[in-house]
Amino acid sequence: MAPKGKIEIDEELCKECGLCITVCRTDNIAFSSRLNSSGFHPASFKDNGKCTGCTLCAVMCPDGAIEVFRA
Numbered sequence: 920m921a922p923k924g925k926i927e928i929d930e931e932l933c934k935e936c937g938l939c940i941t942v943c944r945t946d947n948i949a950f951s952s953r954l955n956s957s958g959f960h961p962a963s964f965k966d967n968g969k970c971t972g973c974t975l976c977a978v979m980c981p982d983g984a985i986e987v988f989r990a
């Protein structure tokens with residue numbers, strides 16, 4: 920069984936670049952309809968139950984906004 924994971928995204932650090940969305944193989948991140956205080960739509964974790972904790976999203980994020988947790 921693949922390891923399960925979850926992520927937390929600091930919405931205030933997100934610059935809406937979309938890199939995390941591009942690299943996530945489980946389609947688990949999408950832009951929020953909310954705006955952060957800098958005027959960006961931050962990335963948001965969908966929590967669809969398929970996150971493997973692979974850390975690719977966190978590695979790719981240029982702003983260090985993503986933390987990964989393994990279950």
Ligand code: SF4
Pocket residue numbers: 924925926942943944945946947948969970971972973974975976977987
């Ligand atoms: S840790 Fe991997 S599977 Fe989970 S959200 Fe990030 S890129 Fe997607």
Ligand code: SF4
Pocket residue numbers: 928932933934935936937938939940961962979980981982983984985
């Ligand atoms: S990679 Fe980081 S800055 Fe870019 S959309 Fe994802 S959380 Fe936001």
